[in-house]
Amino acid sequence: MTKSKPGRSGFSGYILYKLSLTVLIVLSVAVTANGSDSPSSYVRRPQPPKKLNKPVVLLISCDGFRFGYQFKTETPNIDLLISRGTEAKTGLIPVFPTMTFPNHYSIATGLYPASHGIIMNKFTDPVSGELFNRNLNPKWWLGEPLWVTAVNQGLMAATYFWPGADVHKGSWNCPKGFCKAPYNVSVPLEERVDTILNYFDLPEREIPDFMALYFDEPDIQGHEYGPDDPRVTEAVSKVDKMIGRIIMGLEKRKVFSDVHVILLGDHGMVTNCDKKVIYIDDLADWIKIPADWIQDYSPVLAMNPRWGKDVKNPGQKNAELVRKMNEALSSGKVANGEFLQVYLKENLPQRLHYSDSSRIPPIIGMVGEGLMVKQNRTYVQECSGTHGYDNMFFSMRSIFVGYGPRFRRGIKVPSFENVQVYNAVAEILGLRPAPNNGSSLFTRSLLLPFGETSQVE
Ligand SMILES: *[C@@H]1O[C@H](CO)[C@@H](O)[C@H](O)[C@H]1NC(C)=O
Ligand SMILES: *[C@@H]1O[C@H](CO)[C@@H](O)[C@H](O)[C@H]1NC(C)=O
Ligand SMILES: *[C@@H]1O[C@H](CO)[C@@H](O)[C@H](O)[C@H]1NC(C)=O
Numbered sequence: 001m002t003k004s005k006p007g008r009s010g011f012s013g014y015i016l017y018k019l020s021l022t023v024l025i026v027l028s029v030a031v032t033a034n035g036s037d038s039p040s041s042y043v044r045r046p047q048p049p050k051k052l053n054k055p056v057v058l059l060i061s062c063d064g065f066r067f068g069y070q071f072k073t074e075t076p077n078i079d080l081l082i083s084r085g086t087e088a089k090t091g092l093i094p095v096f097p098t099m100t101f102p103n104h105y106s107i108a109t110g111l112y113p114a115s116h117g118i119i120m121n122k123f124t125d126p127v128s129g130e131l132f133n134r135n136l137n138p139k140w141w142l143g144e145p146l147w148v149t150a151v152n153q154g155l156m157a158a159t160y161f162w163p164g165a166d167v168h169k170g171s172w173n174c175p176k177g178f179c180k181a182p183y184n185v186s187v188p189l190e191e192r193v194d195t196i197l198n199y200f201d202l203p204e205r206e207i208p209d210f211m212a213l214y215f216d217e218p219d220i221q222g223h224e225y226g227p228d229d230p231r232v233t234e235a236v237s238k239v240d241k242m243i244g245r246i247i248m249g250l251e252k253r254k255v256f257s258d259v260h261v262i263l264l265g266d267h268g269m270v271t272n273c274d275k276k277v278i279y280i281d282d283l284a285d286w287i288k289i290p291a292d293w294i295q296d297y298s299p300v301l302a303m304n305p306r307w308g309k310d311v312k313n314p315g316q317k318n319a320e321l322v323r324k325m326n327e328a329l330s331s332g333k334v335a336n337g338e339f340l341q342v343y344l345k346e347n348l349p350q351r352l353h354y355s356d357s358s359r360i361p362p363i364i365g366m367v368g369e370g371l372m373v374k375q376n377r378t379y380v381q382e383c384s385g386t387h388g389y390d391n392m393f394f395s396m397r398s399i400f401v402g403y404g405p406r407f408r409r410g411i412k413v414p415s416f417e418n419v420q421v422y423n424a425v426a427e428i429l430g431l432r433p434a435p436n437n438g439s440s441l442f443t444r445s446l447l448l449p450f451g452e453t454s455q456v457e
């Protein structure tokens with residue numbers, strides 16, 4: 001683990017800055033309250049004795065934990081975090097595309113995929129022709145993830161299977177013992193939890209300030225059987241038991257009231273068993289599209305046409321292709337055509353933030369919720385769960401619960417995008433955030449001001 005503290009002097013300056021900001025906010029509130037609201041609510045209550053004298057954040061991701069799964073079965077441990085913490089009322093909004101790698105890296109960096117570079121789980125860079133398939137070469141992984149921000153500024157971090165955490169960047173070199181990788185599906189969730197808990201047995205200065213823990217459930221069951229299968233319900237129950245194991249372990253070490261636990265997921269899950277499929281070959285009367293122009297069919301149609309060297313203006317050809325495809329799809333003559341809309345990437349709806357990267361292929365098709373796109377009818381019918389669709393769909397949403405001294409108790413906040421998480425963690429840890437797509441104002445609506453803590457027992 002990197003122990004150099006290059007950012008320490010800047011860090012205390014940052015604390016002072018934060019303190020003066022807090023004073024300013026308290027003063028202005030007291031003034032605007034105009035005597036009607038007693039400022040005594042800002043007088044600090046006596047704090048319970050602390051075991052830990054530094055902020056610690058444990059960030060837990062449950063892959064594919066769709067918002068609403070918590071109502072499938074009894075989840076007493078997740079409920080406990082919710083009742084004593086802050087919850088996103090109707091779930092955490094993933095970034096588009098709602099896939100695992102882009103979203104875990106958006107949570108870690110606060111950046112949209114166009115800016116952090118992991119634009120899909122697997123893709124070919126249209127410029128260089130190189131394939132990204134979860135490679136660890138840092139050139140693919142742009143931006144600054146939380147573990148790098150932490151160690152660059154003299155704090156310590158630990159990661160367990162978090163996608164992208166085994167990439168060496170800045171002062172982070174994925175240290176043995178504090179960076180569990182590569183991902184291994186066979187490692188029991190209990191073992192992952194116990195490794196994290198064991199860090200709390202270290203002397204306080206050696207306890208990682210930031211920890212990121214990854215569970216691959218309920219995603220695995222969700223893909224295999226679809227979100228409505230009883231095996232997904234079992235996986236939700238299992239994840240809840242793991243949260244219980246964490247709570248018990250922290251309580252046993254008398255630090256449960258001092259640790260910030262953030263429980264979230266990367267995306268939701270939807271069934272594609274309705275067998276609604278759009279076949280690219282059905283568009284042949286309008287335009288013939290070779291299979292090798294298509295990098296991905298669904299849930300995101302990603303196309304990079306190869307026009308050949310003699311074509312002078314490929315941009316114009318792409319625009320013509322998009323126009324013809326949409327003409328076919330809206331003709332009423334293509335089965336399920338109304339469920340696919342094709343765009344030049346620069347014309348995608350702004351809210352997707354999915355155009356400003358040379359890695360994004362030039363043509364993107366937005367596929368209807370739960371639908372599939374295939375080249376032709378010669379494929380084996382599959383029925384399973386999937387994700388990756390438009391992040392507007394509620395089925396793609398996941399959960400967010402923040403618990404610990406800086407989170408309000410028993411509060412629900414409106415849903416927000418996961419790019420906001422980076423700033424919140426940086427704020428709790430007193431870190432200077434790297435440039436990102438979250439808003440610093442948002443942090444104030446999620447967290448109690450610095451120096452003021454809720455009483456969490
Ligand atoms: C994955 O984990 C299992 C269970 O701990 C272990 O037996 C196996 O050797 C691991 N595989 C690799 C490639 O490390
Ligand atoms: C159907 O599409 C696949 C590619 O998805 C291709 O390999 C296969 O040859 C196609 N079959 C026909 C009959 O066109
Ligand atoms: C996201 O943040 C990066 C880094 O500050 C910036 O370059 C980019 O323009 C931002 N994207 C959006 C959509 O605001």
Ligand SMILES: [Zn+2]
Binds near residue numbers: 099100266
């Ligand atoms: Zn996932």
